Amino acid sequence: MASERKKGRGQIRKAPFILLTVSTLLWIVGAASGEPSRVLEQAWQVCLSCIGIG
Amino acid sequence: MEFARKWVQILFGLLTNANWAFPFTRSIYQGPLKVICSPGLNCYSCPSSTTYCPVGSLQNILGGIKISLSNNQYFFGLSVIGALGVLGAMFGRMICGWACPFGLIQELLHKIPSRKFSISRSLNYGKYAMLLVVVILFPLIMVDEFGGSSPWFCKFICPAGTLEAGLPMLLLQPNLTSTIGALFYNKLAILLSVLLWSVAASRPFCRTLCPLGAFYGLMNRFRMVKLKLDETRCTNCKACHHVCPMGVKFNENPDDPECISCLACLHKACKFEAISIEIGGMPIAATPARPLGTNVPDSAKYPF
Numbered sequence: 001m002a003s004e005r006k007k008g009r010g011q012i013r014k015a016p017f018i019l020l021t022v023s024t025l026l027w028i029v030g031a032a033s034g035e036p037s038r039v040l041e042q043a044w045q046v047c048l049s050c051i052g053i054g
Numbered sequence: 055m056e057f058a059r060k061w062v063q064i065l066f067g068l069l070t071n072a073n074w075a076f077p078f079t080r081s082i083y084q085g086p087l088k089v090i091c092s093p094g095l096n097c098y099s100c101p102s103s104t105t106y107c108p109v110g111s112l113q114n115i116l117g118g119i120k121i122s123l124s125n126n127q128y129f130f131g132l133s134v135i136g137a138l139g140v141l142g143a144m145f146g147r148m149i150c151g152w153a154c155p156f157g158l159i160q161e162l163l164h165k166i167p168s169r170k171f172s173i174s175r176s177l178n179y180g181k182y183a184m185l186l187v188v189v190i191l192f193p194l195i196m197v198d199e200f201g202g203s204s205p206w207f208c209k210f211i212c213p214a215g216t217l218e219a220g221l222p223m224l225l226l227q228p229n230l231t232s233t234i235g236a237l238f239y240n241k242l243a244i245l246l247s248v249l250l251w252s253v254a255a256s257r258p259f260c261r262t263l264c265p266l267g268a269f270y271g272l273m274n275r276f277r278m279v280k281l282k283l284d285e286t287r288c289t290n291c292k293a294c295h296h297v298c299p300m301g302v303k304f305n306e307n308p309d310d311p312e313c314i315s316c317l318a319c320l321h322k323a324c325k326f327e328a329i330s331i332e333i334g335g336m337p338i339a340a341t342p343a344r345p346l347g348t349n350v351p352d353s354a355k356y357p358f
Contacts, residue, residue, distance in 0.1 A: 013335035016143050016278040023139025030133025035115065036089050038122070038129050042114045043088040043098045043106040046081070050110055050208035051099050051220035052241035053230055 055321045059152060063161075066094065066153040069104075071218075076101035080226045091137035093145075094154025095266050097208075100218035101226060108138050109189060109266055110208050110215075117193035117203030124201070138269055146277030147270040150260055151314030156214040157260055161299070163252040171255050173301060177262040178312060184211070185265035207265060209237070213245040256299040261312065271311030278334050281315055283308040287328035294319035294329070304329065 030036075070092045073083035083104050092098070092105035099110075115122075115131040122129040141149060150157050164170075184207065192206040208215050220241065224230055251258040260267045274280070283305055294304040297319055300312040304319045305328070320329045330337050 011335050013276075015276040016334055019143035019273065019276050020140060020278070023136050023143055025136070026132045026139060027136025030129075030131070030136055033128045033132070035129050035131070035133040038115065038127075039106055039111050039134065040086075040089050042111060044082075044084040046219075046223060047099045047110065047114075047205070047208070048230075048233070050205050050212075051097065051215045051223060052209065052238040053220055053223065053233055 055317050059316060060158075062152050063155075063158040067155040067158060070094070070096045070155065071100065071102035072104045073102045076222075076226070091134065091141070093141050093149045095156045095212075095214045095264060096154075097212070097215040097219040099215065099223065101222050103218070107208075108134050109212070110205055113189055113193045113205035113207060116190060117197070117205060119194065120197060120201035138266075139273070142270045142273035142277065144278045145270075146274040146280065146315075147267060147311070147313060148277070148279060148315035149270055150257075150264075150267050151316040154260075154266075155218070156264075157257060157314075159217070160248075160252040160257045160259060163249060164256050164299075166253045168253050173255050173258060173261055175301065180262045181264050181268040181271070184263055185268040189265045210241070211244060211263070213241070213248045213259065216241045216245040217249075256301075257314075260314070261300060274311045274313060275309040279315070280332060281308060281313065281317075281320065282330050282332040282337060284328045284330065287326045289326055289328075291326075293323040293325070297323045 072087075076082070080101075082099060082101050085104070087104045088098065088106050090105045091108050091111075092103070095109065096103055096105065096107055097110065098105070098107040112131045112134045115129050115134065119130065145152075188207045188211065193203040195203075196206070197203045216238075220238065224234070248259045248263075281304070288305045290305060292303075292305070295302075298304065298313075299316060299318065300310075300314055302310045302313050302319075304310070304313065317331075320331070332338065
């Protein structure tokens with residue numbers, strides 16, 4: 001009963017923090033390998049095939 | 055709350071599409087903000103777009119893996135997946151409900167008076183197939199003789215791209231009309247179908263086809279900000295079922311991957327304070343937990 005009451009008040013869930021940490025690490029690894037410049041390179045051009053033209 | 059949500063949706067729509075000079079420049083934004091990931095589905099070839107589309111970027115990176123590896127560049131889309139993961143871990147599909155411009159367009163269309171239809175739950179799996187097969191596997195497998203691949207989802211399906219980028223670019227650069235063909239008309243037909251479907255059903259694209267919604271949906275159970283059900287207060291009156299625009303039966307599955315946290319169940323339906331918002335497990339605006347086994351008095355029951 002005590003644990004149920006504690007659950008009702010709320011317990012910190014670990015899953016979102018783990019997911020947040022893993023995602024941040026992935027982003028850092030990707031950024032360190034220079035991916036953002038590749039993303040920018042794509043995003044600065046009109047991708048005609050992306051929008052169904054050409 | 056619905057009013058506030060609409061304003062947040064409009065705000066995010068404007069923030070991710072802040073290049074309002076496009077009618078004069080007649081081209082897309084090419085500034086440094088495009089290194090920022092758009093939380094919702096927003097084509098980066100849209101003339102007003104100031105952020106990159108995660109779905110488009112991921113496909114382009116995956117489709118170019120062979121070429122980048124041959125140049126000793128190790129681009130696997132980790133920065134895009136990481137950015138999406140951070141957003142998903144924080145908000146899950148709350149982004150669909152609060153920050154996606156294409157979601158807003160579908161919601162506005164659904165307000166047009168007409169006969170309304172439900173969407174079969176089985177169709178919801180379509181978006182997972184779209185994410186796995188069309189967004190991830192096709193760019194990896196279907197490569198040409200040069201080792202590159204197409205952004206399959208953007209090229210053949212994405213109605214947001216046709217609406218936000220294809221049509222505006224044709225208006226801004228009329229010389230492009232000479233290049234349109236079957237591909238464009240096929241995408242136009244998909245766009246029109248989705249728009250018409252949105253009038254008759256609530257958020258059909260989000261529920262059945264959107265790969266971004268699928269990605270966020272997979273993280274819905276684990277997200278930081280989410281709705282919580284107090285089972286001791288829930289009377290199973292099913293009022294939350296009737297107001298949900300995504301067809302979620304909240305009291306039966308509070309972690310449903312379709313829940314976009316629009317808060318309709320919280321503010322429009324539940325009269326028993328059985329639904330609350332929690333951040334990382336800690337309730338905000340919390341109501342004291344009712345001891346287990348205590349029923350809500352008859353006088354407090356939903357009036358039907």
